[in-house]
Amino acid sequence: MTNALTCDGLRYSFGDTLAVAGLDLSVTQGEIFGLLGPNGAGKTTAIRCVTTLLPVQPGMVRVFDRDAAEDRMAVRRLLGYVPQQLSADARLTGRENVSLFARVFDIPRRERAARVEQALEAVGLTDVADRMAATFSGGMIRRLELAQALVSAPRLLMLDEPTIGLDPIARTSVWEHIQAVRAATGMTVLVTTHYMDEADQYCDRVALMHQGLIRAMGAPGELTAELRERRGDGSAPTLEDVFREVAGSGLDEEGGKFRDVRRTRNTARRLG
Numbered sequence: 466m467t468n469a470l471t472c473d474g475l476r477y478s479f480g481d482t483l484a485v486a487g488l489d490l491s492v493t494q495g496e497i498f499g500l501l502g503p504n505g506a507g508k509t510t511a512i513r514c515v516t517t518l519l520p521v522q523p524g525m526v527r528v529f530d531r532d533a534a535e536d537r538m539a540v541r542r543l544l545g546y547v548p549q550q551l552s553a554d555a556r557l558t559g560r561e562n563v564s565l566f567a568r569v570f571d572i573p574r575r576e577r578a579a580r581v582e583q584a585l586e587a588v589g590l591t592d593v594a595d596r597m598a599a600t601f602s603g604g605m606i607r608r609l610e611l612a613q614a615l616v617s618a619p620r621l622l623m624l625d626e627p628t629i630g631l632d633p634i635a636r637t638s639v640w641e642h643i644q645a646v647r648a649a650t651g652m653t654v655l656v657t658t659h660y661m662d663e664a665d666q667y668c669d670r671v672a673l674m675h676q677g678l679i680r681a682m683g684a685p686g687e688l689t690a691e692l693r694e695r696r697g698d699g700s701a702p703t704l705e706d707v708f709r710e711v712a713g714s715g716l717d718e719e720g721g722k723f724r725d726v727r728r729t730r731n732t733a734r735r736l737g
């Protein structure tokens with residue numbers, strides 16, 4: 466079966482900073498795959514390379530067997546992307562925001578209204594679709610952004626820190642909608658997060674990324690079981706413990722550079 470996404474030695478530098486240092490990754494069709502790591506690990510840069518927003522060399526990124534360097538437009542048509550920074554317009558209603566994306570994606574006029582309704586329904590926003598987005602809670606805004614991405618019926622949906630800054634109830638709701646959409650459509654989902662507990666609960670497989678490289682990859686249960694075996698002391702390690710072992714530090718101590726933390730905090734503040 467064709468992989469939804471293959472990265473083969475993906476590298477990307479900003480000047481002297483090697484943000485992604487040779488990433489090898491395969492995401493199977495239909496899975497929810499988590500790219501995990503602290504601020505500054507290179508997750509967003511890797512995602513931007515896949516979306517074709519950052520240029521890559523031929524052979525480094527393939528989406529459903531289309532090369533991101535050689536077949537950029539075909540790759541873009543297969544993708545949905547919800548960036549970490551907010552992308553909904555507060556002065557438009559929920560429905561207007563999704564309609565705007567339907568026009569941007571060039572969905573034929575006669576299908577547009579139905580596709581917008583489907584997308585709003587998929588994220589549970591039908592009843593509030595005529596309210597201004599400015600009145601939405603942080604969790605509702607995240608779900609609205611999910612609807613914006615879903616309206617084009619992408620085959621690979623990429624979400625950058627979809628639950629950052631949300632309260633636990635809103636986080637659960639965002640994840641449940643992601644799972645429901647996957648179940649209904651068979652869509653593949655690639656999600657970045659630094660919340661290990663969420664990844665453990667909702668992702669089929671995860672890759673733990675640190676300083677531009679993947680340090681461990683597998684189903685969360687497999688990774689923790691392997692560590693339990695290595696330790697052999699009967700303790701029940703978490704994914705956070707696996708990360709600590711492969712990266713030499715926990716996520717909290719890691720911290721990231723000032724600009725990475727500032728960006729995360731800005732997103733969290735605007736949603737909170």
Ligand SMILES: Nc1ncnc2c1ncn2[C@@H]1O[C@H](COP(=O)(O)OP(=O)(O)OP(=O)(O)O)[C@@H](O)[C@H]1O
Nearest residue numbers: 479482484503504505506507508509510511722725
């Ligand atoms: N536009 C940029 N210019 C210069 N350096 C950058 C830029 N974007 C990212 N970097 C650097 O590249 C590295 C990887 O950053 P990236 O944003 O990909 O990490 P991340 O894992 O997504 O973190 P976050 O959780 O903060 O989004 C960091 O060292 C970061 O400072």
